[in-house]
Amino acid sequence: MPELAEVEFYRKRWHLAGAGQRVTKLRTHPAKKTFREASAASLQRGLTGARLTESETAAKQMAFRFDHGAWLGVHLGMSGVLTTSALGAPADKHDHLVIDLESVSLVFTDPRMFGGVRFHAGPDAPDWWTRIAPSLLSPAFTRQALTDFLRRRARAPLKAVLLMQERFPGIGNWMADEILWRAAIHPAQPAGSLTAQEIATLYREIRTVCRNALKNIAGAGDLLPHDLNVGIPDTWLFNHRWRNGGICPRTKVHLARAEIGGRTTCWSPARQILREKVLP
DNA sequence: GTGCTTGTTGGCCA
DNA sequence: GTGGCCAACAAGCA
Numbered sequence A: 001m002p003e004l005a006e007v008e009f010y011r012k013r014w015h016l017a018g019a020g021q022r023v024t025k026l027r028t029h030p031a032k033k034t035f036r037e038a039s040a041a042s043l044q045r046g047l048t049g050a051r052l053t054e055s056e057t058a059a060k061q062m063a064f065r066f067d068h069g070a071w072l073g074v075h076l077g078m079s080g081v082l083t084t085s086a087l088g089a090p091a092d093k094h095d096h097l098v099i100d101l102e103s104v105s106l107v108f109t110d111p112r113m114f115g116g117v118r119f120h121a122g123p124d125a126p127d128w129w130t131r132i133a134p135s136l137l138s139p140a141f142t143r144q145a146l147t148d149f150l151r152r153r154a155r156a157p158l159k160a161v162l163l164m165q166e167r168f169p170g171i172g173n174w175m176a177d178e179i180l181w182r183a184a185i186h187p188a189q190p191a192g193s194l195t196a197q198e199i200a201t202l203y204r205e206i207r208t209v210c211r212n213a214l215k216n217i218a219g220a221g222d223l224l225p226h227d228l229n230v231g232i233p234d235t236w237l238f239n240h241r242w243r244n245g246g247i248c249p250r251t252k253v254h255l256a257r258a259e260i261g262g263r264t265t266c267w268s269p270a271r272q273i274l275r276e277k278v279l280p
Numbered sequence B: 001g002t003g004c005t006t007g008t009t010g011g012c013c014a
Numbered sequence C: 001g002t003g004g005c006c007a008a009c010a011a012g013c014a
Helices: A004-018 A040-047 A143-152 A158-162 A173-183 A196-218
Strands: A025-028 A052-058 A061-066 A070-075 A081-086 A095-100 A104-109 A116-121 A256-260 A263-267
Touching: A004 A052, A004 A061, A004 A081, A004 A104, A004 A196, A025 A040, A040 A070, A040 A116, A143 A196, A158 A173, A158 A263, A173 A196, A173 A263
Parallel strands: none
Antiparallel strands: A025 A095, A052 A061, A061 A070, A070 A116, A081 A104, A095 A104, A256 A263
C-alpha cells in the first residue's frame, strides 16, 4: 500500500496517538527480517524510557524522534502498516515491533517483511535519513532537474523512470500511473523522447498528484479518515485501475493493463498514445 | 493448485 | 563507470 501520502497518513496516526509519551516497554521479534538494519537490542537500549517528541516523513520513510536524541526510522515496504492498540494488547503474528507507551501501544505490522526499521542515537540526523532525495514539492525539484534526469535515462520507459526514488522520492506504482494518465503520456514512452511541452506537463502533474494525494489521503487537519482511500475522488484513475474491466473516467473507454518497466501498469489507450521513438 | 501484489536491492550484461 | 533489466525477498488473497 504505502506510497508518499499513505506514509504520511501512518506517521500522523502514530504521532497523534503517542507524541509526548514515554516508552514503557518495547516488544520486538529480533529474528525477523524487519531488524536487518537495526539490532533489536540497540532499539531496546535506546528507546526504553524515551519520550516521543517529533516525527516527519520523507519519501516512503518516516523518522520518529525521541528525547535524548534517539531516531527510529520506519520503512513500510510493500505490506507494512502502522496501527495503535490498547496498551499491552497481545501482538499478532505479523506485529514485529510493538512500542508500549503510557496509555497506548504503537504497532508495526508487516506480513511480507519487505519493510524494516532503523535506529540511530545522537542529535544529528543519520545518513539513512539525510540521503533521501528532497521532496518533489520542494524548490529543489525543478523542471530543469526533471529534464536532465529524463535525458540521462533516455531509453528507459517513463513508468520505470518515475519509480526511481533517487529522483522521484515517494512515487510508487499507482502514483506513477496516475501522473502519466493525467499528463496523457504512454507509460512505455522512452524518457528521452518527450517534447519540451510534454516535460512541462509531466512536471506540473507530478507536483499536482503529490500535493493532492497528500491533501486527500493524509488529511488536512487532525482528523484522519478511517479508510485510507476514502479521500480519493472518482475523477482520479486510482479508483478505476485495480480490477479488470475498469473504465477511464475521462474518456469512458476501457483501461489497459500490462507489465511495463517490470511492474503492472494501467493506462487509458484513448488518451495515452505510444509514439514512434524519436530521440533528440 | 495458480497467479497475482501500491518496494527495494544486488547481480548480470551491454 | 553507467544504464537497463530481472530475480529474489515473503505472505496473503482471489
